[in-house]
Amino acid sequence: MGLTLRGPLMPLSAVAAIAATTVLVAAGPAASGTTATPLPAPAPRADLSHHGYVSLWDDRVEIRIRSENRGPSDVTASTVRLRFSTPPAVNQELPYGCLRAGKATVLCETGGLRSGGGARQTALDLTLADGPDEVVVRLDTVWNGGARDTDRKNDAHEVLAPATGDAYAF
Numbered sequence: 001m002g003l004t005l006r007g008p009l010m011p012l013s014a015v016a017a018i019a020a021t022t023v024l025v026a027a028g029p030a031a032s033g034t035t036a037t038p039l040p041a042p043a044p045r046a047d048l049s050h051h052g053y054v055s056l057w058d059d060r061v062e063i064r065i066r067s068e069n070r071g072p073s074d075v076t077a078s079t080v081r082l083r084f085s086t087p088p089a090v091n092q093e094l095p096y097g098c099l100r101a102g103k104a105t106v107l108c109e110t111g112g113l114r115s116g117g118g119a120r121q122t123a124l125d126l127t128l129a130d131g132p133d134e135v136v137v138r139l140d141t142v143w144n145g146g147a148r149d150t151d152r153k154n155d156a157h158e159v160l161a162p163a164t165g166d167a168y169a170f
Helices: 012-026
Strands: 048-057 060-069 080-085 098-102 107-108 121-127 136-141 155-161 165-170
Touching: 048 136, 048 155, 060 080, 060 136, 107 121, 155 165
Parallel strands: none
Antiparallel strands: 048 060, 048 165, 060 121, 080 107, 080 136, 098 107, 136 155
């Protein structure tokens, strides 16, 4: 039996070049037993802040939150948590972007926050169970898009609001 070659023949120099390339690739880090592990990118830095007020009268609580990012990096999404000393009444509709996370906890998304950009507003008008004489509202950031926030003092607050109808700022 004889060997029959069909098609154009490749010059020996091209075959040698392909073989040399294959050997160089195979002799890379994986072939030598070591693997190159890329270092993780550092987390972006941001400075989220929440300010606003809480007002209580009868069994109604009004909360206004102004969320912003003082930078230096943008935040793709963030979520603020509100914990109440007296739980909100069960049968009421929460504002768009908010949901219950327990008997006395509400989570509200604030969306993306550009570094040094405009603030996002969140407004809640809720009925509280049992018509309390006062309410304590604890507010903090629970998600900031994976950014590292080195100043947590301006995004975590605790506000005592007596049932006077006055606005208590944070």
